[in-house]
Amino acid sequence: MRIAKAMILLVFVILCGCWDRTEINDLAFVTATALDLTDNGNILCSLQIAIPASIEGGRSGGGKDNQFFIISAEGKDGNEIHRKLQKKSSRMLFLSHRSVIFVSERLAKHGIGDVLDIFTHDPKNRLKTYIMVVKGGEGRNILKMNYPLKQVSIEAVKEMEISGEDVAVTLRDFFITYASEGVHPVAGTIEPDIHTKDTDKEIFNFAGSGVFKDFKLFGLLNEKDTLGLLWVTDKLKTGRITTNLPNGGEVGLVLNHAHSKIITQPLNNSVQFKIRLEGQGSLAENTSNLDINEPNHLKIIKKELENAVKEQVQAFLFKIQKKYKVDSVGFGQEIYKNYPEKWAVLKPNWDTLFPKASIAIEVSLTIKGAGMVHSSFGSQAEGGEK
Known part of the structure; x- marks a missing residue:
């Protein structure tokens, strides 16, 4: 009798279980x-x-x-x-x-x-x-x-x-x-x-x-500002950096690894920040007369690329800090995480304090390889003539 009741209940569940199904x-x-x-x-x-x-x-x-x-x-x-x-x-x-x-x-x-x-x-x-x-x-x-x-x-x-x-x-x-x-x-x-x-x-x-x-x-x-935003917020997966060299020509670096760290330095009535940016990639373009096989020339290229990154990030920070006055990076959040008592004091006036905050930038790039790029055809020709 129990088995019969169980079978009837099972049939009832099967028949009624899909009544509201949408095809x-x-x-x-x-x-x-x-x-x-x-x-x-x-x-x-x-x-x-x-x-x-x-x-x-x-x-x-x-x-x-x-x-x-x-x-x-x-x-x-x-x-x-x-x-x-x-x-x-x-x-x-x-x-x-x-x-x-x-x-x-x-x-x-x-x-x-x-x-x-x-x-x-x-x-x-x-x-x-x-x-x-x-x-x-x-x-x-x-x-x-x-x-x-x-x-x-x-x-x-x-x-x-x-x-x-x-x-x-x-x-x-x-x-x-x-x-x-x-x-x-x-x-x-x-x-x-x-x-x-x-x-x-x-x-x-x-x-x-x-x-x-x-x-x-x-x-x-814009796209350059957005690259700065992604890098500073440690969300950049890949990107491209180009810069003009003092002696003429252009070099380009393709990033395959990027990392950032924001260091908070609280003061009495304000706060200072330091952004450390690290990147690793390979050269994808070189129209200059510099030979990247020369260590001294590679140091020059590295320094100019680091300066280009610093200027690009500074331009991005100027927009959100001075022009729009919107903390899209989360500098206030860094204070909240590391110094919650300090944030409780600064929070009511953060919209006013953020545009005045001091933000320093440090950039360190590692060029792992030149890929298919060496010195430009112009420099090779000059070298052959000599």
């Missing part, structure tokens, strides 16, 4: 979202949705057919917009495959606190989604671009961002930084390629990063 054919896979600000102050939300045939591999990447389509809706809040978007789709919107959220520069400067609030409340929104600012343009225009190397262009953005040369910030990273002591969040920026005139072949470029304060975009950093 894959009933889902619309959202791969990216774009958020723009309209002239009347509303939010225009656009979704890039993968066409099912693309997901299943039914179409080749070389075909002219699009692998996605876009729907848009305008509203004042996230719930209203989501309701309107769902009405435009015959399938249930599925957000777990979304890779990137694009925010127009105009909306970012206006403020994105209310816009991002919905992403923290709805469990369907993945916090590992990347967030990017569209420099000088609208987010929805990025969604329309066809990227030749990927069936869905947004996957290209995802892979390019995590390569290590650009700022890759997820919603989770953004929110954690915002809630942390003594540091303000940043986000990567993207822009259409202005050199491409064929609309069917438009591509995008990474254009540096943007610094935020109180969920508002305070300023933009």
